[in-house]
Amino acid sequence: MNPTLYYIIVVFVVLMVPLNLAAILIWLERRLLALWQDRYGPNRVGPFGLLQSVADMVKIFFKEDWIPPFADKVVFVLAPAIIVVTVLLTFAVIPFAPSFVVANLNIGVLFFLGLSSLGVYSVVLAGWSSDSKYSLLGGMRASAQMLSYEVFMGLAMMGTVVMAGSFNLSDIVEAQRHVWFVVPQFLGFVLFFIAGIAETRRLPFDLPEAESELVAGFHAEYSGMKFGMFFVGEYMGVILISCMITLLYLGGWLGPWLPAGVWFAIKVFLLICFFILLRAALPRPRFDQLMSWGWKIMLPLALVNLLVTGALVLAFK
């Protein structure tokens, strides 16, 4: 096939699948939460309530799109776009199957780290431009949390980079042909997972939103589709982190019998379900606990992990 055409198709698929998946995830999350809380969840609209997302979308499109008069208009409008753009851009370097990737960057891991740091701007600017106490508190919490968890997120994933000897995500997956990195890098896996939850601001690390104390945190002043963008951004963030965990630790598309893409989808799906299980089961920690875990436990552990991995790789070379 014409390579240009092929890439156009790939780009289209990579753009459309996460966006639509994010909508379906809203339904999935509500159904799974209900399942784990002995309820049914949305089961009326369409088969199994699947069209609930459509109904939600229609509703959110017709909501009044209101910008508070005291807000900083330009930044206020820009903030929700940033989160969606950064997450969508990161999907460009995710190899869903061998050679099914938009940009096979040789620094894919760094690209991911860089863009996820940019994603922090979205919540900080949203909190700042809303010009309200709750939003500002949420934005401040978000920036502190995401910055401190990003530090050891990068360090944790360096373990896999050291073992694979490459920053390229496809190469990292190929390096797991014999054994998935979750076995030799179990500590790194756990650390990366925790950092990933904090990065997507999901429960139990949803302190920036914290409905019970901050109303809705940084997006308290948002309505209509701007709020929807934050939502979509969050769900796409969940998909993205699940993809990254799959690629770095769970062997990406590798697996017997089934085609590569299917394996990838299965692993990502299970991880997303686990993300939702976390939300169903765990309470939210206090903010100072969150920060001290990050800096006093996670960061040293990540450093030790990287050090030991590096030493062992050197010794057995």
Added chain:
Amino acid sequence: MLSVLRSLWNVFLHMFQPRVTVQYPEQKPYLPPRHKGRIVLTRDPDGGERCVACYLCAVACPVDCISLQATEDENGRRYPEFFRINFSRCIFCGYCEEACPTYAIQLTPDFEMGEYKRQNLVYEKEDLLISGEGKRHGYNFWRVAGVKIGGKDKGEAENEAPPVDVRSLLP
């Protein structure tokens, strides 16, 4: 850390437990007869209106949603000329039922009163009045009350002694 894993596991196990939700419109819950729902006005065993338009329910109602007007028929029986309950304000507290001296006003286990127009929630007497006796059987206020109405003189009520003749000298 261990407790976190344990609660994760416990919540996961809930996957295999029956759900507690009652799928309402298809699956109706059992409501006991004393459930406080839609209000009715009942009749006595002879088919007459029980309500004597004493206004006690209207006074007892904490949200002032009952409105009525007393009048009398040719026999001297008091009855409400109109009796109106605004169900968009009613909180189904049952105080009216408690206050009523004649068991006329009663709450029933029916709550499916949804309407598209708010005005339709104002029930008039013909909407409220039922042909039966409701929860209280065999009670007829006029038969036991010592009030004189047409066809029943003083002292003719059940268990009522004939009135004392104050002009008689005999004890």
